[in-house]
Amino acid sequence: MIVAGEASGDMYGAMLAREIRRLDRDIAFIGMGGAGMRAAGVETLIDANDMAVVGLVEVVANFRVIANAFTSLKRVIKTTPPSLLILIDYPDFNLRLAAVAKACGVKVLYYISPQVWAWRAGRVKKIARIVDHMAVLFPFEVPYYEKERVPVTFVGHPLLDMVRPTMGRAEAVSFFGLDPHKKTIGLFPGSRRSEIKSLFPVILESAKLLQSRFTDVQFILPLASSLKHADIAPELEKSGLQVFVVQDRNYDVMQVCDAVVTVSGTVTMEIALIGVPMVIIYRVSPLTYAVGKRLIKVDHIGICNIVAGERVVKELIQHDAEPAKIAAEIGAILTDSEYAAAITRKLGTIEQKLGSGGCSRRLAELALKMMD
Structure with a gap:
């Protein structure tokens, strides 16, 4: 059983399922995921698209859906x-499910560690009781688990292994119907409907400010697999902006961009690996933010900045995530070539800190070993 709760987890789950099946054709998969995992042969009992919410208030609003999903998997x-x-x-969902599995004698492999290095470090003690093996993405996470003797x-x-455009930049510009003489700004509103609701209008307002300031800009938006065009259409039409909307070619979209406005999340790492300057925005309910501010112990919210160990790209959080400040940062990237080049240069160091490729294969081998 593979359980993923949002678009990035679905993507990683699909890669893992394919790798396991390459090693052992006789394994069947069930679980919770999205289109990616279904395409990889996982029978998804629960659709992860219904589960992708962030924040205390947002979770409460979707509590019935989440509770029903948990009960079904349990x-x-x-x-x-x-x-x-x-x-x-x-x-928050998966650790509860791990406790259920442990009580039933089912082995648990946890992939992508909870951010114990950022907040609620005490969870490691709980994890030690209910998780048989933890597979982590970053080397700095290992000591947190070794200290509590968690394998x-x-x-x-x-x-x-994933962030690779399928075509050259000039070819992609032509393929998307973009004007090669204009600057291209990427609009990345996220993969969750809650993000579309809270941040997409802000992103569009910042785009309108940029269009009024620069005559030679154009906008492109990669639509997450967890969303439909209907999810963004009302706000897009209301804005009056011409935005090239693309599905299923995220990395080709990233490489044609001169600058990007993006929500926080896995996507910031993808953009960083392509090497495009960006501004990260983040906004949740006031209650979620107030609680998080007291608990979170890291200096950055963007995972690319966390891995880099410094504020490589600007983060505009909560009330700072407003159109004028977003447009000002994108404007600086577009007009100050030295500033943009410095960002790109620092983004280039992130890949070196992530180790080597082959993650899904190593994880698949670990999974099979645990089953043996």
């Missing part, structure tokens, strides 16, 4: 226990 684990439960990220393996980051 029932399956108890009645037809899988040989192995692989949990991908999504910690842990640094498998590297799956993005190193």
Whole structure:
């Protein structure tokens, strides 16, 4: 059973399922995921698109859906226990499911560690009781688990095997119908409907400010696999902006961009690996933000900045995530070539800190070993 709760987890789960199947054709998969995992042969009992929310208030609003999903998976684990439960990220849900599996004698492999280095470090003690093996993406995570004697393996980051455009930049510009003489600004509003609701209008307002300031800009938006065009159409039409909307070619979209406005999340790492200057925005309910501010112990929210160990790209959080400040940062990137080049140069160091490719293969081998 593989359980992923949002678009990035679905993507990683799909890669893992394919690698396991390459090593052993006789393994069947069930779980929670999205289109990616279904395409990889996982029978998704729960659609992860219904589960992708961030923040206390947002979770409460979707509590019934999340609770029903948990109950369904719990029932399956108890009645037809899988040989192995692989949990991908999504910690508040998945750690509870791990406890259920442990009580039923099902081995648990947790992939993509909860951010214990950022907040609620005490969770490691709980993890030690309910998780059989932790597979982490970053080398700095290993000591947190070794300290509590949790079996842990640094498998590297799956993005190193994924972030590859399928065509050259000039070819992509032509393919998307872009004007090669204009600057291209990427609009990355996220993969969750809650992000579209809270941040997409802000992103569009910043784009309108940029269009009024620069006559030679154009906008492109990669639509996440977890979303439909109908999810963004109302705000897009209301804005009056011409935006090239693309699906299924994220890395080709990234490489044609001169600058990007993006929500926080895995996507910041993808953009960083392509080497495009960006501004990261983040906004949740006031209650979620107030609680998080007291608990979170890192200096950055963008994972690319966390890995780099410094504020490589600007982060505009909560009330700072407003159109004028977003447009000002993108404007600086477009007009100050030295500033943009410095960002790109620092982004280039991130890949070196992520280890080598082959993450999904190493994880698949670990999974099979645990089942044996």
